[in-house]
Amino acid sequence: MDMNIYLWKEDIEDGKSVMTAEYRPVEYGKDYDVVNNPDKFQLYIDGKEIK
Numbered sequence: 001m002d003m004n005i006y007l008w009k010e011d012i013e014d015g016k017s018v019m020t021a022e023y024r025p026v027e028y029g030k031d032y033d034v035v036n037n038p039d040k041f042q043l044y045i046d047g048k049e050i051k
Contacts, residue, residue: 003020005020020047021044024042025042027040
């Protein structure tokens, strides 16, 4: 899951995001179910892992 974060609704129209966030599987290419296997995912903000 990839997300662009905006400060204001108007910024969405202009494409001015302030950061990106990704919630992705720890192992590349694995097809885990995020609802039943949340421990298999990591959160990344602007490319940095959040623990």
